[in-house]
Amino acid sequence: xxxxxxxxxxxxxxxxxxxxxxxxxxxxxxxxxxxxxxxxxxxxxxxxxxxxxxxxxxxxxxxxxxxxxxxxxxxxxxxxxxxxxxxxxxxxxxxxxxxxxxxxxxxxxxxxxxxxxxxxxxxxxxxxxxxxxxxxxxxxxxxxxxxxxxxxxxxxx
Amino acid sequence: xxxxxxxxxxxxxxxxxxxxxxxxxxxxxxxxxxxxxxxxxxxxxxxxxxxxxxxxxxxxxxxxxxxxxxxxxxxxxxxxxxxxxxxxxxxxxxxxxxxxxxxxxxxxxxxxxxxxxxxxxxxxxxxxxxxxxxxxxxxxxxxxxxxxxxxxx
Numbered sequence: 001x002x003x004x005x006x007x008x009x010x011x012x013x014x015x016x017x018x019x020x021x022x023x024x025x026x027x028x029x030x031x032x033x034x035x036x037x038x039x040x041x042x043x044x045x046x047x048x049x050x051x052x053x054x055x056x057x058x059x060x061x062x063x064x065x066x067x068x069x070x071x072x073x074x075x076x077x078x079x080x081x082x083x084x085x086x087x088x089x090x091x092x093x094x095x096x097x098x099x100x101x102x103x104x105x106x107x108x109x110x111x112x113x114x115x116x117x118x119x120x121x122x123x124x125x126x127x128x129x130x131x132x133x134x135x136x137x138x139x140x141x142x143x144x145x146x147x148x149x150x151x152x153x154x155x156x157x
Numbered sequence: 158x159x160x161x162x163x164x165x166x167x168x169x170x171x172x173x174x175x176x177x178x179x180x181x182x183x184x185x186x187x188x189x190x191x192x193x194x195x196x197x198x199x200x201x202x203x204x205x206x207x208x209x210x211x212x213x214x215x216x217x218x219x220x221x222x223x224x225x226x227x228x229x230x231x232x233x234x235x236x237x238x239x240x241x242x243x244x245x246x247x248x249x250x251x252x253x254x255x256x257x258x259x260x261x262x263x264x265x266x267x268x269x270x271x272x273x274x275x276x277x278x279x280x281x282x283x284x285x286x287x288x289x290x291x292x293x294x295x296x297x298x299x300x301x302x303x304x305x306x307x308x309x310x
Contacts, residue, residue, distance in 0.1 A: 067273060067291045077206065077300050079250050079292045087261070087275070087291070090241060126242055 003029040006100055007036060009135045013128050014121060016106070019145040026149035038098035038137060039063065042154035045109040055109075055120060056085040059101060066091050082123040089123075093130040098137040104151060106142035117142075196227045197285075197305045207286060207304035212297030222289075225265040226276070230285050230307050233262055233278055241275075249277055251286055251302065259286075283307040 003022060005012060006029075015021075022029050033040050041062045048055055060068030065088035070081035092099065101124070103109065109117045124140045131138035143150060199209040209217075217223050232238035240260040246253035249261075259277040263270035264287070273291035278284070286302040294301050 071293060077250050078294070079248065079301065083244065083248055084292050086242070126244070 003033075006033060006139050006141070007038070007098075007137055009098075009132050009137045011128075011132070013139045014124070015139060015141040017141055017143050017145075017147070017150075019147050021143075022147065022149060026147065026153055030150070030153040033098075033100060036097070038100055039096050040100045040102065040154075042102040042104065042151070044104040044151070044155075045112075046105040054081050055103070055116065056081045056123075060085060060088065063092060063099075065089070080119070082119050086123040086127040089127045090130045093127070093134060093136060093138070096136070099131065100137070100139045100141060102141045102143060102150065102154070104143045104147075106144050109142070195308070197230065197307045199306075200304045205304070206300045207302050209303045209305075210297040210299075213289075213303060214297075216297065217289075222264075222271065222274075225271060226274075226287055226305070229262060229264050229276055230278075230305065233260075233276065233285070234283065234307060238262055239267060244277075249286075249292075250300075251277055253279070277302070283309065 003025075006015075030040055041059055043055065043058045043062065045055065048058055054070065054072065057069045059065075060070065065085070067084050067088050070084050071078070073080050089099070103120075106117070121140065128138050199214070200207055202208060203210075217226075229238060240262060242261045243258050244261060245255045246257040246259060247255040249259055251257075251259060253259075257279060259279055262276045262278070264274035264276055265271040273289070275288045275291065277286040277288070283306055285305045285307065287305055288302050289295060289298060290301065292301050
């Protein structure tokens with residue numbers, strides 16, 4: 001599949017990317033997306049200190065979301081962080097031209113925190129129609145196999 | 158045109174007291190008349206998790222925020238205020254659990270809502286849950302929500 005779909009506002013917005021996704025052209029792809037004003041955010045699941053920092057907070061920090069950081073759920077009467085997170089993504093849709101979330105080491109995410117990964121997908125899908133109504137691209141990309149060229153676009157050596 | 162009192166500004170994004178009813182919002186506020194009293198009631202049982210504590214009431218009653226909340230609830234009930242998302246009671250930690258679907262709304266003028274404030278409502282119900290601190294507990298709001306019940310109109 002071509003990365004060109006990432007520039008489209010489409011219901012095909014969840015992607016499980018393998019090593020060959022960018023055909024070695026991640027630099028061109030990410031550069032193209034960014035030049036179109038699309039916010040591209042990268043997070044590597046392996047860098048999240050499990051239990052201390054929620055993946056929603058790492059994404060929120062990169063995007064400077066309005067109500068972040070989100071408090072961990074310390075009591076059953078409190079909402080899970082997904083609720084304020086998705087709500088903030090809705091607010092973001094009002095002033096960004098588009099959003100691409102890259103989650104690297106997704107195979108580790110799936111193996112270690114399957115529930116968290118599925119909740120991220122659910123939260124993302126709850127809010128994505130706000131972007132589609134504005135005809136803005138909004139995609140969630142899970143990098144399922146190592147791809148150093150993608151990582152190199154966001155992480156300084 | 159009568160202007161509503163302007164509250165002190167705050168730099169916090171998540172501070173409902175930062176709400177400033179400027180001229181742009183005056184039209185929205187006008188429909189609430191001069192006072193929202195008589196539009197809704199609070200939970201009076203202190204053991205209720207959505208009880209409006211005296212601390213929360215002190216910072217809410219008679220303020221432009223109260224007027225905005227009342228106005229928003231009336232517009233929601235009239236079906237003229239756009240929903241933001243739909244979430245279950247389980248997700249929101251509100252009554253009804255996973256089988257009850259709440260619509261979530263901002264508070265205040267739709268094009269200039271009050272930062273962080275949200276209202277949850279089951280469509281058709283006159284019970285509303287106001288979250289002034291973006292789903293978080295805050296001063297006088299230990300469970301993140303205050304229950305408000307609109308009187309029948």
